[in-house]
Amino acid sequence: MVKRLVVGAHYGVRDWLVQRITAAYMALYTLLFAVAALTLPAMTWEHWHALFSGRWMQFLTFLFFASLCYHAWIGVRDIWMDYIKPLGVRLALHVATALLLIGYLAWVARVLWRL
Amino acid sequence: MSTQVRRRPKFLDLREIRLPLPGVVSILHRISGGGLFLFLPFLIYLFDLSLTSPETFAVYKGIVGHWFVKLILLGLLWAYLHHFCAGIRFLLLDLHQGIDLEPARQSARVVLMVSGALTVILGVWLW
Numbered sequence: 555m556v557k558r559l560v561v562g563a564h565y566g567v568r569d570w571l572v573q574r575i576t577a578a579y580m581a582l583y584t585l586l587f588a589v590a591a592l593t594l595p596a597m598t599w600e601h602w603h604a605l606f607s608g609r610w611m612q613f614l615t616f617l618f619f620a621s622l623c624y625h626a627w628i629g630v631r632d633i634w635m636d637y638i639k640p641l642g643v644r645l646a647l648h649v650a651t652a653l654l655l656i657g658y659l660a661w662v663a664r665v666l667w668r669l
Numbered sequence: 670m671s672t673q674v675r676r677r678p679k680f681l682d683l684r685e686i687r688l689p690l691p692g693v694v695s696i697l698h699r700i701s702g703g704g705l706f707l708f709l710p711f712l713i714y715l716f717d718l719s720l721t722s723p724e725t726f727a728v729y730k731g732i733v734g735h736w737f738v739k740l741i742l743l744g745l746l747w748a749y750l751h752h753f754c755a756g757i758r759f760l761l762l763d764l765h766q767g768i769d770l771e772p773a774r775q776s777a778r779v780v781l782m783v784s785g786a787l788t789v790i791l792g793v794w795l796w
Contacts, residue, residue: 574763577756584753599719599726606720626709629702658713665717 561635561644573628576621583618603669612666619662623655690777698755701748708745743792750791751784 590611594601605611630651638644688696718729732738758776762768767776 574760577760581753581757599723602726603720626702626706630706633699633703654710658709661713661717665713665720669720
């Protein structure tokens with residue numbers, strides 16, 4: 555019988571695939587952002603604020619941070635699984651990581667939709 | 670029949686291991702990812718400040734103008750660029766592009782050089 559750990563890897567390729575899809579999206583967004591930021595007429599609050607006030611930019615930026623959080627969840631979880639052996643400690647770190655990332659995403663959403 | 674257990678060579682002394690170039694890219698990918706995760710709240714905090722109002726934008730400018738903060742941001746810029754370049758290399762390896770030994774070494778070298786060069790160029794420009 556396969557020994558299943560509650561903090562194991564879930565033994566599937568879904569996370570592996572999600573990590574790559576989110577990476578591809580973040581790479582595209584990075585290029586888009588780099589072009590948009592480097593072609594700003596001047597680095598003032600007015601121009602910077604206008605860049606993120608467009609509905610499309612807000613949506614794409616939120617999607618970037620959502621991808622980042624999911625991507626980071628998989629990557630950081632892999633780090634804990636590789637180096638942290640006691641199950642209790644590992645579980646605590648998994649929970650802390652997941653909650654932090656959810657909180658960060660909510661924070662970004664608030665910043666973006668306040669504009 | 671020999672009863673002696675064959676002792677396999679175990680070589681895990683971190684001070685003695687000489688990682689090949691693809692191994693260096695790999696461990697730096699992990700370190701840069703972990704570092705970016707640790708500094709994520711700081712980066713979102715700066716993002717928040719930079720967008721909220723002209724007043725908070727001025728506060729943001731003050732923070733990122735400090736030489737020590739600039740040094741940290743330069744490190745994070747390198748981490749992002751390395752993670753980006755190495756990530757593209759890993760995606761290509763997943764698609765079975767350049768998986769032979771020589772191309773793999775070559776692409777590892779390219780990742781280190783491109784991310785380093787971009788960090789210097791963007792770093793100088795932003796500093």
